[in-house]
Amino acid sequence: MDLTRRRLLGSAGAGAAALGLFAAGFSNGTAWASPRFPGDPFRLGVASGDPTPDGIVLWTRLAPDPLALDGRGGMPERRVAVQWQIASDERFSRVARQGTTHAVPELGHSVHVEADGLEPGRDYFYRFRAGGDLSPVGRARTAPDARTRRGDVSFAFASCQCWYEGFYTAYRHMAAEDLDFVVHLGDYLYEYGVGATAGVRGMELDASFQRETLTLADYRNRHALTRLDADLQAAHQAFPWILTWDDHEVENNWAGDIAQLDNDGLPDDTVDGFRARKAAAFQAYYEHLPLRLPQRPNGADVRMYRRLPFGGLLDLHVLDTRSYRDDQVCGDGTKPGCDTERRDPARTMLGAEQERWLLDGTARSGARWNVLANQTLIAQVDQNPDPAVLSSGLDMWDGYTAARDRLLTGLHESGAGNPVVLTGDIHRSVVADLKLDFDDESSPVVATEFAGTSISSGKDGAAMDQVGRNWLTTGVNPHLRWHNSQRGYTVLRLTDRDLRADYRVVPYVTTPGAPVETAGSFVVEAGRPGALPA
Incomplete structure (x- = not known):
């Protein structure tokens, strides 16, 4: 040594x-x-x-x-x-x-x-x-040589690891898997105060940890607190990670240069104020994660979207759905109506440059599988079990329906090879068919979406909850194939023939030491979009 x-x-x-x-x-x-x-x-x-x-x-x-x-x-x-x-x-x-x-x-x-x-x-x-x-x-x-098509690639994806709401036991189990790499889809930390007892962690921390993160020192220390977890460190030591952010690395539901709330007394009430906060958050994010020089921020500006090839088998397209999106319509949240605003063709989720980069890249890709590392749910989800009421989550792609139409139409018309979407954010697992027209059951399936649950955010989960029952009500969301709201991560194994997704879950996170089990397994056959039970 x-x-x-x-x-x-x-x-x-x-x-x-x-x-x-x-x-x-x-x-x-x-x-x-x-x-x-x-x-x-x-x-x-x-x-x-x-x-x-x-x-x-x-x-x-x-x-x-x-x-x-x-x-x-x-x-x-x-x-x-x-x-x-x-x-x-x-x-x-x-x-x-x-x-x-x-x-x-x-x-x-x-x-x-x-x-x-x-x-x-x-x-x-x-x-x-x-x-x-x-x-x-x-x-x-x-990564395997780009000129060869390796027999298989295996990786896990995860998101949403609120430190004070649960232990990272899932990462300890992940570290024992046989994987090529890990994809993290965002919410690596949370900007809120951790509480007087650090939530379920049962610790007393300095008063600076009880407030929302605003400064570089705040963000550095919140990252450091997160990185001190031994289970998270074990997963980082075991595999290379490919990361992108969602919202909580800066502030809940931020959009471009727009903070979640204005006039709430925080120093980010103006565009300049929020850009200063973003610059602090982005620098601390870079300082604590294995990112390349092109992902080093220049103040409040950084290019996080990028493409990584894994032989001729997989092209991984890493997205940033926060930095270039338009503000959420109708005051954000989940609510019925807002159809005119949601469907405005001028609205964007990715920004024009990233959207072109993605569609051009998937069209030119010679890989067997094109996997999108995405943050918020693409599939249409009616949140209300009443068939007469369409209730939409306006922070998800449901709030940007014209942008979603451009994405799915572009993938379909270009003949992109076997597109599959990985999604975080929603603290629950969902398998969905992504269709050209979600309101037409005969419309073709373009891609498969595997949404993964949180590592710890939301505390202990359950195999089913009321939200899941609402989503799976007969006839409301027929393109949703499966749902689970326990905590954990998802393992994907890709071959030339098919892609298999295993949802690995733990029964609890509010105390350490939970066992792990597979709650559901699905297969997508090459050339046939849509998931089937394994």
């Missing part, structure tokens, strides 16, 4: 782009030559992300005091040299790449190493060293 300077620097930086001092243009003061930290600087763990056939992003953040009230993690205002290694074995006897980067105070002493020169479709192990401290060892898997 010895990491001598000579061994580390023998091929320092070769074939790798490390986000450090010179690459990003940050502080140019003298580096801390022999750092001695007041505690373990790797308390927030390690992570990898956005795999390519020849590379991976490696992440950590130096934070010996992760919840320090100033948001600096117990670190001084100095840059620190951090050594990194990638090996083909867990004992690091066969080192594949290694180098040194710098953790700088301007980015909360986070580290993002974009390592390349690796072999496609294989496991690697990685670790960091700062001063005399060695990080935990993480495992990462590169």
